[in-house]
Amino acid sequence: MPTDPPAIPGPPAPEQAAPAPDKGPAASAPDAPAPVARERVSMFRSLRVRNYRLFFVGQVVSNIGTWMQRIAQDWLVLSLTGSSTAVGVTMALQFLPMLLFGLYGGVLVDRFPKRRLLFVTQTSMAVTGLALAALTISGHVQVWHVYVAAFAVGMATVVDNPARQSFVSEMVGPEQLQNAVSLNSANFQSARLVGPAVAGVLITTVGTGWAFLYNGLSFIAPITGLLLMRTRDLHPVRRAPRAKGQLREGLRYVARRPELLWPIVLVGFIGTFGFNFPVWLSAYADDVFHADAGSYSLFNTLMAVGSVAGALLAARRGTARLRVLIGGALAFGLLEIVAALAPTYWMFALLMVPIGMFGLTVNVTTNTAIQMNTDPAMRGRVMALYMMVFLGGTPLGAPIAGWATDAYGARAGFVAGGVVATAAAVVVGLVLVRAGGLRLSVGWNHGHPKVRFVPKEQAEGSAVPVTTAA
Template sequence: MDQIAAAGLAKRAGAPKALSVRNFRIYFTGMAISVPGTWMQMTAQSWLVLQLTNSPVSLAIVTSLQFLPVFVLSLIGGALADRLPRRRLMFVTMSMGCTQATVLGTLCLTGTISIWHIYVLAVTLGIINALDAPLRQSFISELVPVTHLPNAIAMASLAQNLGRIIGPALAGVVIAVLGVGVAYLINALTFGAALVALSMLRSAEFQPRRLPRKQSLLLQVREGLSYARRTPTILFLLIATAFIGLFGQNFSTMVPLISIYLVHADAAAFGVLNSCLGSGSFLAALVMTTRGAPSTRRILLAGAGFGIVLTLISFSSNLTLSAAMFVAVGATAVTFSASVNTLLQLHAPPEMRGRLVSMIGLLIPSPIGPMLTGAAASTFGVAWAVMGNGIMCCVGIGLAYWYLLRHRSNGTSLEYVPVPIPTVPADTSA
């Protein structure tokens, strides 16, 4: 059965529920437990850096060091995700993540933490994420049939954003009462749930997977880049994502800067603002679980809305107003990123999904964005830096729209068009 045609039938019939599939249900449960710990660590790290240094540039350096390995190694991680057993690799990456969190927590609790420790461990986490992110995203296609894929991706986004609500709020309380070190150790414990979930999956129920032909990793990366360049839908998604990732979705830098320098929030209010961002993301992800395959129109509207609201946030110093706008930012950001991820995976050949989703991971978030934001905030002020980011997001969406119109004028449609699915006799040889 043709992969895209099957997805089209799902769109017409209504999105099926991925949680009806045992393997995905177990995987989703493990994610729902583990993800809040990850967001707790991210919140704790931003707070710790500012407490140690009181420097926007230091925060930007840590964020960039964490995402620089993703920028350098993401395409290699995508190639590995296409050619090796994904579940086995995920056991390795999750175990490494657990170790990294444990080391950070121990350094904090013993009072020996220094900024250079955070720098080194940020690079370590970046290397882990460069390998893990393409694995997690492409692994979903092994757990459910393609007709369930839009719903499964939306459910994975739902788990991520539920964690974005719970994690920062819990981090604010834990940091205020028990200290930053405990927040890191709680994250280390939550990795256990994800590892248990992976061990419970039935490999016999995985979706058939066609491996790419044997060649070097660099040739595989080149093949993926060539396919993206020659495929208008993929290139449209990458253009839009490049600007949103570079200028918009560096929340680990912008949220602390906005909280401390514009809103003048304390630790608890900092957690509330992060949770508002997560609440909007969660609501958008929840809505998307009821939708089928996304359209280019949805992606353009979400990207433009994201840039506009981000620009408006730069004018606010009121906690309540900023919190409300963070809800809108979270909603538009998730609608954009989840729609891009879904449309990309529906249009990607199954044997190339790891490499293509790694390109999205390469762009969101960008390791260059935090440095630009930190430098702009130090030079022109936080408000001007945030406003500039919002404007540039809108510029990027405008360029993507121009590309869309150009291909439409040439008679090329970037929209998903359902096609009839031929009847294929069942294989009874097994």
């Protein structure tokens, strides 16, 4: 009887000894079956690692501050200017450095110890948050101050994002990488439950400056965690020596591997056109439902509820599956279209939950598949490319989303983002199926029809296909 299609294959984790032998075209296909028994994964097993536990706790505190600053920053800009376009410009400035310098950040991450780089980036973001807090609380803040702060955080993120993403494997090793990546996402999204709620209370009671102040002080926690780590317990990774052409080498590495290239293309479209929630949600709260910052905070909180659920479900999965990535992206785009047309406040708000769940599913599945399929010596550059495409597309998409929202209304802007995400999921899904040498096949399981993608040879040779579980 047919079973679930296997996980996305790739090279063995770099920490392993040698590459697996070549088993023919099917072995290199992005969704080729592999006869490996599936291990039941404990949802929180990577937290048994002391270094990762320190990292995780520090990120809990810091991520709450990050979400507080995001909400406060967007609402402050909207209050100062009354323009959704200005909110989009703020987003663009924060993510523009990733678009311009993201690949160079990846080269630095592959060359230098990631723990030391994280000291520098976390400290610089703390200083930025404290400076913005001082300006806002003193009543001297202007919109250009927010623009400068957003750009400064973006410059730190160029190195911080790929360093944090790839440092996970050095803390937990290849066996627990999938679980740790999923818990990282659950951590970030759980903070999203607390951060917007607290930010909404602070904004409406004492002002946005106090949210910035908490964010600046919150970086004490991850910096302390980095200082307390035992370096002898880290999994050493060979660092890339300084040499010419390392950036091009990383691009060629991804271009030769469809299991890396096409998921990155997919998240590029979704990140550029489908994740402009600060623009859309602030416009829905202000213009469509004529509400205050508390409603904007509620929308973000409900989306975070779904995101946490998606992350925890991913933590239970032992593998990163291609069908989960494509299915999650398709559901994400379709739900955005439905939410954009929702006629009532509460219907719109409740739809944020599944949107958050499927958006997080796309993020975690892509992140995990890329890390597990990448040689450690290339991981910084590959993760930088992934983050550059996912986050760096915002400088292009956010102003467009802001302009469309101002010109045609929040509903039209939201619909357009959902349409692009849906189309990208369909097209990339078909490309990956073709690249993997797969075809659609219908079989029967206990009297019920089952639709699966299977290798072409298998579908042609059997009326009732049988696949092998990963």
